[in-house]
Amino acid sequence: MAAPTLEVRNLRTHFFTRAGIVKAVDDVSFTVERGKVLGLVGESGSGKSVTGFSIIGLVDPPGRVTGGQILFQGRDLAKISEEEMRDLRGNRIAMIFQDPMMTLNPVLRIDTQMIETVQAHKKVSREEARQRARDTLGMVGIPSPDERLMAYPHQFSGGMRQRVAIAIALLHEPDLIVADEPTTALDVTIQGQILAEVQKLAQTTGTSLIWITHDLSVVAGLADDVAVMYAGRIVEKGPVSEVLDAPLHPYTAGLIGSVPSRNKRGEPLRQIPGMTPSLLNLPPGCAFRSRCPRAAEACMAEPGISEILPGRETRCFFPMNTPAEQAA
Amino acid sequence: MSQAVMNGAAPAAPRKDKVETPFRRFVSEFAESKVAMGGLIVFTIIALVAIFASWIAPQNPYDLAQLDIMDGRMEPGTVGGAGFTFWLGTDDQGRDMLSGIMYGLRISLIVGAGSALIACVVGATLGLLAAYAGKKTDTVIMRLVDLQLSFPSILVALMILAFLGKGIMNVVIALVIVEWAYYARTVRGTALVERRREYIEAAQCLALPTHRILFRHLLPNCLPPLIVVATMQVARAIALEATLSFLGLGVPITEPSLGLLIANGYEYMLSGKYWISFYPGIALLVTIVSINLVGDQLRDVLNPRLKK
Amino acid sequence: MTVYLVRRLVQALFVVLAMSVIVFIGVFAIGDPVEILISPDADQIERERAVRALGLDLPLWHQYLVFLGNALQGDLGRSFVFNEPALKLILQRMPATMELAFGAMFIALLVGLPLGLYAGLRPNSPASKTIMAGSILGFSLPTFWVGLMLIMVFAVQLGWLPSTGRGETCSVLGFVGLQPCNVGLQWSWLTGDGIAHMMMPAINLALFKISLVIRLTRAGVRETMLMDYVKFARAKGLSPARVTFVHVFKNILIPVVTVVGLELGSTIAFSVVTESVFAWPGMGKLIIDSINVLDRPVIVAYLMIIVLMFIAINLIVDLTYSMLDPRVRLETKGA
Numbered sequence: 001m002a003a004p005t006l007e008v009r010n011l012r013t014h015f016f017t018r019a020g021i022v023k024a025v026d027d028v029s030f031t032v033e034r035g036k037v038l039g040l041v042g043e044s045g046s047g048k049s050v051t052g053f054s055i056i057g058l059v060d061p062p063g064r065v066t067g068g069q070i071l072f073q074g075r076d077l078a079k080i081s082e083e084e085m086r087d088l089r090g091n092r093i094a095m096i097f098q099d100p101m102m103t104l105n106p107v108l109r110i111d112t113q114m115i116e117t118v119q120a121h122k123k124v125s126r127e128e129a130r131q132r133a134r135d136t137l138g139m140v141g142i143p144s145p146d147e148r149l150m151a152y153p154h155q156f157s158g159g160m161r162q163r164v165a166i167a168i169a170l171l172h173e174p175d176l177i178v179a180d181e182p183t184t185a186l187d188v189t190i191q192g193q194i195l196a197e198v199q200k201l202a203q204t205t206g207t208s209l210i211w212i213t214h215d216l217s218v219v220a221g222l223a224d225d226v227a228v229m230y231a232g233r234i235v236e237k238g239p240v241s242e243v244l245d246a247p248l249h250p251y252t253a254g255l256i257g258s259v260p261s262r263n264k265r266g267e268p269l270r271q272i273p274g275m276t277p278s279l280l281n282l283p284p285g286c287a288f289r290s291r292c293p294r295a296a297e298a299c300m301a302e303p304g305i306s307e308i309l310p311g312r313e314t315r316c317f318f319p320m321n322t323p324a325e326q327a328a
Numbered sequence: 329m330s331q332a333v334m335n336g337a338a339p340a341a342p343r344k345d346k347v348e349t350p351f352r353r354f355v356s357e358f359a360e361s362k363v364a365m366g367g368l369i370v371f372t373i374i375a376l377v378a379i380f381a382s383w384i385a386p387q388n389p390y391d392l393a394q395l396d397i398m399d400g401r402m403e404p405g406t407v408g409g410a411g412f413t414f415w416l417g418t419d420d421q422g423r424d425m426l427s428g429i430m431y432g433l434r435i436s437l438i439v440g441a442g443s444a445l446i447a448c449v450v451g452a453t454l455g456l457l458a459a460y461a462g463k464k465t466d467t468v469i470m471r472l473v474d475l476q477l478s479f480p481s482i483l484v485a486l487m488i489l490a491f492l493g494k495g496i497m498n499v500v501i502a503l504v505i506v507e508w509a510y511y512a513r514t515v516r517g518t519a520l521v522e523r524r525r526e527y528i529e530a531a532q533c534l535a536l537p538t539h540r541i542l543f544r545h546l547l548p549n550c551l552p553p554l555i556v557v558a559t560m561q562v563a564r565a566i567a568l569e570a571t572l573s574f575l576g577l578g579v580p581i582t583e584p585s586l587g588l589l590i591a592n593g594y595e596y597m598l599s600g601k602y603w604i605s606f607y608p609g610i611a612l613l614v615t616i617v618s619i620n621l622v623g624d625q626l627r628d629v630l631n632p633r634l635k636k
Numbered sequence: 637m638t639v640y641l642v643r644r645l646v647q648a649l650f651v652v653l654a655m656s657v658i659v660f661i662g663v664f665a666i667g668d669p670v671e672i673l674i675s676p677d678a679d680q681i682e683r684e685r686a687v688r689a690l691g692l693d694l695p696l697w698h699q700y701l702v703f704l705g706n707a708l709q710g711d712l713g714r715s716f717v718f719n720e721p722a723l724k725l726i727l728q729r730m731p732a733t734m735e736l737a738f739g740a741m742f743i744a745l746l747v748g749l750p751l752g753l754y755a756g757l758r759p760n761s762p763a764s765k766t767i768m769a770g771s772i773l774g775f776s777l778p779t780f781w782v783g784l785m786l787i788m789v790f791a792v793q794l795g796w797l798p799s800t801g802r803g804e805t806c807s808v809l810g811f812v813g814l815q816p817c818n819v820g821l822q823w824s825w826l827t828g829d830g831i832a833h834m835m836m837p838a839i840n841l842a843l844f845k846i847s848l849v850i851r852l853t854r855a856g857v858r859e860t861m862l863m864d865y866v867k868f869a870r871a872k873g874l875s876p877a878r879v880t881f882v883h884v885f886k887n888i889l890i891p892v893v894t895v896v897g898l899e900l901g902s903t904i905a906f907s908v909v910t911e912s913v914f915a916w917p918g919m920g921k922l923i924i925d926s927i928n929v930l931d932r933p934v935i936v937a938y939l940m941i942i943v944l945m946f947i948a949i950n951l952i953v954d955l956t957y958s959m960l961d962p963r964v965r966l967e968t969k970g971a
Contacts, residue, residue, distance in 0.1 A: 058870055090873030102864035107886050117872040168872060475651065479946060480902035482909070490927050490935045491662040567778055571909055574780045575924050590781055598799065602788050609781035616776040624772070
């Protein structure tokens, strides 16, 4: 099998604020194979978005990638120059942002914003670039793309804008798309449509996808693998169906438990007690221990990430749903 | 009894220092900026010099008997007929520039601060009224504000002086008319937000008289932005007064403010006698800059949007 | 759009009317016009005749209507000092003021935009801090004093630039204006000598505006840089130059253009000071001289023309704004 599209090894992205160092991403590793979808799940502030921005090289000061490797088709993105990175951005690696109302420049027409992207990476005429923009808009299901090209962003609905943003991401048929909660701001029905289309596109073009979300139900329907982040670290990763069926980490279990649809009617909603810890001066040991029902003395030490079951890794001294535990 | 109270209060004082009152926090936040503190110190010195001008100035520049035309246009550092040194030189009438500047500062500050104060009272009252009464009152007051703010201050002042004629009182009137709109707009903006708060509703439920709700409940909560605007407006008023006096529309020639001192030096500038215009200008500049620095910091400290 | 335009024009008309009432009452009703308009050594009968001839025996509202009627025909009275139509005097001096104001605005944008852009992109660099400190100084410096200092340094000490006057002018646009005034427009900026004369006044007048443009641009850049669409533009792999000059700059241009446009009016008003310092023969110097000698018809004419100019400028700025910002454009279409 060919090299994976993306392999992130021990990535660290820290923010050097006046109040102290915020370890937004701390020792994060994962792999995305060609044509596969990785769901990156976590609460807000868990470092999942910063991971996305680290990959595409858009972490702004006071933040900085301080360690680890980001191997994209074998090249370490953490080491290449800004020039080389810019060459990849929007070309081989594209990104879709959370709020479609904010991602398109309000004073530029859609055609300007699409054509500039085409021409940033390909030496083509304006007309060819426009042709490409028109085709891509059609591809993401925007009716009468010719007319729409001449419009300004405010003339589109939220769902339409996100389709435009997706079309922009697809202009160069990238090998990897980092989607940062692209459907969170949209209506549920539109969310479903967009998910279905993105999945179809990923399958037909062989594009790999990192889908950042806090919504497990989205991951369940879309992703092949899932990585769960907590306080800047990955606490569990593995194939989606297995992780959701039998989570190893208590935090994953808590997340699954707090999805309303999974609870039986009449039963009180389960929730994870306590709050996400501040990433500023995180105490040593397992970051989840203060909220964890299984926490013990041993959790004062930092658990490493280890493969407990084939293809399933977790960062916990007392994993759940292991064969031994199920036997007991 | 009072002795006992004082004795009782004394040990409590150091502990009280640690309690963070809003005022203490405000003071410590303000002091964070060294530049602003410098501005405040400089302005305090300027204000003291202006207040005590008649004691510390070597000469009363408004007393024509003390002026000797023979001392006219002397360079800085020369010793005049009266026996003291003109550190900053003299103007064409033999007026000691240092004394002239001290007295001029006094006029500039009185006119600037006085007009800002009157404008503040007028503007804040109208602004409160507009916000509280709403409807027609609001529309009328705010239309007036908009109309006036669409014309630059110098033009409005010129227009008023063209109607009323020159003179120091007319300058004050002009400055008040120029400035009230800024206060009115600021107070109305804040008051519109504040009047929807529960404490106003509570005061209304208690059937307190309107003037009490306006001035005892609503106004104190509109103070922070008002203070910022007032500081900036004092600087603007001083600058505008100086400009009007320079144009010959302001204070009388016998009691020159800084602007008029500068104007008096204009014709001698071309023959290289720079000091008559130069030093009063520096005094004016330092005054305005120090007030603006204080105002800048006040805005940062008192602006809730910038609070981390 | 047409509806919007018509509505704005009607609004403007009301403002002009309101201002004409204020100016009329202010200048003609306060103080006794008879004292000013009629020679002091005229006897009683002459006075009464003059009062009737001038319509001063009519009720105030009637006088105002006469004033308005004359004003509509371009007759704003004759200057006592120059014995010429006041309107003509003003219009003759208008080109001098306009070229000074536009020169100042040009300098303000030329200097302020790049400095503000730099300060916004690198807010923590020492150069940016210097720029911002300079802009505080620019706000605080009294214009007239800076003018004097410019004269002292560049005209008196160094002798590089002429201190006062307009220098050589060049008549390009001769045009026949309103009935009583055939004006050939004289321009300074078309001759080398004129430019040299214009240099200092224009810089002087520009100082305040430079600070303003720097502050606006910097604030705009800093705000816009945080927007998602800028990050998205970077994520598209655009060059930093394109991100800065297309995505950021175009967004900033809207507020800056609005304010600078609105400032044209205040620049013209503040040229009163600069013109007095540099003896620049424009409208501003004329109005100061007229106030000093109580030449009321000229004062009235100046105020009315300034009011008209302001309203026109506000209108043009609004329209430009709606052309630059597609969001506004849509709203006005809907209206």
